[in-house]
Amino acid sequence: MFYKNERLALFIDGTNLYVASKGLGFEVDYKKLKEEFARRSNLVRAHYYTTFIENDEYSPVRPLVDWLNYNGFTTVSKPAKEFTDGSGRRRIKGSTEIELTIDALELVDNVQHIVLFVGDRDFKPLVSAIQRKGVRVTVASTVKGNSGVVADELRRQADNFIELEELKDLIGRPPRLDNQVSCRGLSNRATVSGSDSKMESEAAA
Numbered sequence: 001m002f003y004k005n006e007r008l009a010l011f012i013d014g015t016n017l018y019v020a021s022k023g024l025g026f027e028v029d030y031k032k033l034k035e036e037f038a039r040r041s042n043l044v045r046a047h048y049y050t051t052f053i054e055n056d057e058y059s060p061v062r063p064l065v066d067w068l069n070y071n072g073f074t075t076v077s078k079p080a081k082e083f084t085d086g087s088g089r090r091r092i093k094g095s096t097e098i099e100l101t102i103d104a105l106e107l108v109d110n111v112q113h114i115v116l117f118v119g120d121r122d123f124k125p126l127v128s129a130i131q132r133k134g135v136r137v138t139v140a141s142t143v144k145g146n147s148g149v150v151a152d153e154l155r156r157q158a159d160n161f162i163e164l165e166e167l168k169d170l171i172g173r174p175p176r177l178d179n180q181v182s183c184r185g186l187s188n189r190a191t192v193s194g195s196d197s198k199m200e201s202e203a204a205a
Helices: 014-023 030-040 061-070 097-110 121-132 152-157 164-171
Strands: 007-013 042-053 074-084 090-094 113-117 136-141 160-163 186-192 199-203
Touching: 007 014, 007 030, 007 097, 014 042, 014 164, 030 042, 030 061, 030 164, 042 061, 042 097, 061 074, 074 097, 097 113, 097 121, 113 121, 121 136, 121 152, 136 152, 136 164, 160 164
Parallel strands: 007 042, 007 113, 042 074, 113 136, 136 160
Antiparallel strands: 074 090, 090 199, 186 199
């Protein structure tokens, strides 16, 4: 539920949203996303968080971050660590959960409603802390099919839940073949780990 004059802020876990939307067969158009929530309420802030692979000569996520910076988003990007696990597979670990949590708590006294595009159960304490300040929290993610990435306890804690599939026609566009918004080197299978608060994705061979 949204109110037109309510001060609203968005906090977007870019990796989580990319995985969720891709699993639902669309790519997020961030211009449309911002316009849609500005239409629903008095949007005062839109924050986007992502990771990129260190030492990449060209990381496809960087043009997206540049565009967001010039179009009303506040962005935080951090290098992710690439390593080889015991089975010889390349893996990537990175997280911006701490930054997102701190920024949300710093802003909470200046808004009335926060929408979190997150899915990890580790965000449940953040949702609870925001609610104790009298601010409503909506979680936007998905429970559908193979792309179901939202933790049940997180969804239960939130005041409201938005199923991403219901936003598909409002904020989406067909996936591009070049996958420009994904991190280069990541395979089509990506998971957001709830136990260690880190994003861990298989790297393509």
